[in-house]
Amino acid sequence: MSRDNILHKVRTALGRSAGQAVADVPPVRLRLPEVAMEDRIALMRSRVEALAGKTARVPTMDAAREFVAAAIAGKTAVASNAPYLEECGIAGLPGVRSGIREVAELTEVCARVDIGITSADYALSDTGTLVMIASPAESRLVSLLPPAHLAVVPRERILTGLDELFTLLPDPAAQTSSMVLITGPSRTADIEQILVRGVHGPGQVTVVIVG
Amino acid sequence: MSAEFDLKIHDTLADANLQLAIYTATGRLKDKRIEVTADDRLPDYQELRTQANALKKHAIDNLDHYLEEFERNVEAHGGKVVYCKDATEVSDFVLDLARRRGARLIVKSKSMTTEEVDLNERLEHHGLESVETDLGEYIIQLAHEKPYHIVAPALHKTRYDVADIFTKELHVARETVPEKLTLIARGVLREKFLKADIGISGANFLIADSGAVVLVENEGNARLTTSAPKIHIAVAGIEKVIPRAQDLAVFLKLLARSATGQLLSVYTSFLAGPRRTGEVDGPEEFYVVLLDNGRTKLLPDRSKRQSLYCIRCGACLNACPVYRKIGGHSFPWVYSGPIGAIITPQFMGVSHEPALPFASSLCGACGEVCPVKIDIPKVLLELRSDVKKSEAREGQNRIEKLAFRVFAWVMTHPRIYELAGRMAGSMAPAGDGKWIHSVPAPMSVGPMKAWLSQRDLPPSPSRSFREMWRQR
Ligand code: SF4
Numbered sequence: 001m002s003r004d005n006i007l008h009k010v011r012t013a014l015g016r017s018a019g020q021a022v023a024d025v026p027p028v029r030l031r032l033p034e035v036a037m038e039d040r041i042a043l044m045r046s047r048v049e050a051l052a053g054k055t056a057r058v059p060t061m062d063a064a065r066e067f068v069a070a071a072i073a074g075k076t077a078v079a080s081n082a083p084y085l086e087e088c089g090i091a092g093l094p095g096v097r098s099g100i101r102e103v104a105e106l107t108e109v110c111a112r113v114d115i116g117i118t119s120a121d122y123a124l125s126d127t128g129t130l131v132m133i134a135s136p137a138e139s140r141l142v143s144l145l146p147p148a149h150l151a152v153v154p155r156e157r158i159l160t161g162l163d164e165l166f167t168l169l170p171d172p173a174a175q176t177s178s179m180v181l182i183t184g185p186s187r188t189a190d191i192e193q194i195l196v197r198g199v200h201g202p203g204q205v206t207v208v209i210v211g
Numbered sequence: 212m213s214a215e216f217d218l219k220i221h222d223t224l225a226d227a228n229l230q231l232a233i234y235t236a237t238g239r240l241k242d243k244r245i246e247v248t249a250d251d252r253l254p255d256y257q258e259l260r261t262q263a264n265a266l267k268k269h270a271i272d273n274l275d276h277y278l279e280e281f282e283r284n285v286e287a288h289g290g291k292v293v294y295c296k297d298a299t300e301v302s303d304f305v306l307d308l309a310r311r312r313g314a315r316l317i318v319k320s321k322s323m324t325t326e327e328v329d330l331n332e333r334l335e336h337h338g339l340e341s342v343e344t345d346l347g348e349y350i351i352q353l354a355h356e357k358p359y360h361i362v363a364p365a366l367h368k369t370r371y372d373v374a375d376i377f378t379k380e381l382h383v384a385r386e387t388v389p390e391k392l393t394l395i396a397r398g399v400l401r402e403k404f405l406k407a408d409i410g411i412s413g414a415n416f417l418i419a420d421s422g423a424v425v426l427v428e429n430e431g432n433a434r435l436t437t438s439a440p441k442i443h444i445a446v447a448g449i450e451k452v453i454p455r456a457q458d459l460a461v462f463l464k465l466l467a468r469s470a471t472g473q474l475l476s477v478y479t480s481f482l483a484g485p486r487r488t489g490e491v492d493g494p495e496e497f498y499v500v501l502l503d504n505g506r507t508k509l510l511p512d513r514s515k516r517q518s519l520y521c522i523r524c525g526a527c528l529n530a531c532p533v534y535r536k537i538g539g540h541s542f543p544w545v546y547s548g549p550i551g552a553i554i555t556p557q558f559m560g561v562s563h564e565p566a567l568p569f570a571s572s573l574c575g576a577c578g579e580v581c582p583v584k585i586d587i588p589k590v591l592l593e594l595r596s597d598v599k600k601s602e603a604r605e606g607q608n609r610i611e612k613l614a615f616r617v618f619a620w621v622m623t624h625p626r627i628y629e630l631a632g633r634m635a636g637s638m639a640p641a642g643d644g645k646w647i648h649s650v651p652a653p654m655s656v657g658p659m660k661a662w663l664s665q666r667d668l669p670p671s672p673s674r675s676f677r678e679m680w681r682q683r
Contacts, residue, residue, distance in 0.1 A: 002294045002503070005296065006294045006501070006503050006507065007278065007279070007294075009503070009510075010275045010278070010449070010507055010510060011275045013510030013511045014272060014274065014510055016273070016276075018275075022269075022276050024269070026262065026265040026266050028458070029259075029262050029460070029461055030457060031255075081491070103491060103492045106491055106492055107405065107439070111401075111405060129475060134486075134490050134492075134493060135489065136490065136491065139490070139491035140491075140492050140493055144431060144434050144438065162464065162475075163460045165460075166456060166457045169456075171456050172483070173288060173421035173422060173423050173456070173483035173484070174421070176487070176490075177288065177482065177483050177484050177485060177486055177493055177497075178438075178493055180481070181478070182477065183473075183474070183478075183479075185477070186430055187477055188346045188347075188393060188429060188430050189363075190345070190346040190347035190364070190365050191365070191370055191389040192232075192389060193236050193239055193363070196390050198397075199396070199397055199431065200401075200432045200435055201430065201431025201434060202431075
């Protein structure tokens, strides 16, 4: 078996013995800047927009529902099982499929509809990023298969950046099999370095900040 | 220098369109990197590089420890780790799993490691369909070529080339607009994603303390590869392991900036094991293949082992004046540019392409841009010395040795030196004070001829410096 062989080669080459502890681990480097909420929101919006994403800010959950209803306007959509979408009344909007818990059905619906609606566990303002943690509430495919992704995020979930995220979640694997950071619409520049959006993932990303 | 290496370099230099394509693409990537790592945009850039270097050094110096920790944690989350020593072991593992699960269609997301072991070819040889899904890689696969650049695999293809490839291989109406070409690929590949039995990805990082595989990409094909099929296999070199999830705060800030000038790539996936109870979607089986394929050969040498710190950002290619002239396909293996010049001889042996460590002007640009601070010029020099030692063992460099002995003798005897200078002056064409484009036939032989074929000589002065000094 190659396992023992490879590990043996590694140890011999490094002059280490099996089970030998490690010394001088470089300390974790996380910096937490203090940034006021309004500034985080402003930066989040400008980062997303710089990537050709759209943003909106609405004062209340009811206003969020109205915004989403207008955005759907005759198109079809699927909503994740996020409790926040339920509380906003978004999951129950006309044209929105929701409450799907079975993978075959979810795949089929996500591959067909125009818009995938999710919340987000966090957002990172200094990069314009949505943090999606897979759970019974959020699946992987809703933010991936439809050509447009719309995320409704209460403002208190907006963090400063990666350092704050990994301070809050020192080990994301403790709670999920999949954490995805989404920074703008899917893109490629593989043909002559010309930017094209929406190659495999959604070509449109809209972030609705509530509050 | 092997004839093949020589020929490919000449072909690239002679192709004006290709020269322009390489120059523009690398130039753009280079400028974007400079912009987002500037002091006012990322004040702690140098500190982050220092930390990234320290983390990589620590992880490689204690590699066995972190591999075992990684393995334990993958298994704790219900995944499985498979160690493979070479290409055959990787393809045997995949083939065996495919056979047991009745799998036929495999989707792949971009991975230099699987390029290294020719995984697609090996799987297709055994009747499986293995489809690349990154747009650039897909174009390259359809064209039966190797990636031209670590980050931009189809850098050398124009939209018209891609149009030709798509019409020929996919039997679609000819389109030359990049948006439309992209849509064609999206349509074809979407079908494959939804039907695929297995998804194979690479890994940008392996996280020891959480047993996670981290994938960084812009298109969404890696997300689809690892979300839609029932089985996910990540193939990674053993050197990809880093100690903690928290270290990602350092590496993620550097990787996208160095690679494409983005603050973060569009998608960063942190994947730990198969779908868990309650989660709605995701793979049912999760495997991580840890590949040696020559990596352990780099470990004994304390200096050269830094070659394993590489996070494959491609910045050294874009910064390299040699890569920007000779391009990616001149290099003898899948890795090109400065990083290719240091890892190819170490993985394959220095005699594989002895000229490789010499294909550099040692200008130092690669080391300056490397986000993990690999001292590439230093490793190049060490490899040059290895090449010379191995040639000496094989008695190949007798003439060269003789030449250097003569050179040393001339340089240490002032009279002889002066005489040699005068002789050279009288032999070389005067050029009337202009640069000299061709030299008399007797001088244009062997290595001299190769050297002069791409270079002009300065005019020889009418009086040497020594003469001027005496007559002052
Ligand atoms: S050697 Fe450094 S600069 Fe070159 S690809 Fe690797 S990490 Fe990037």
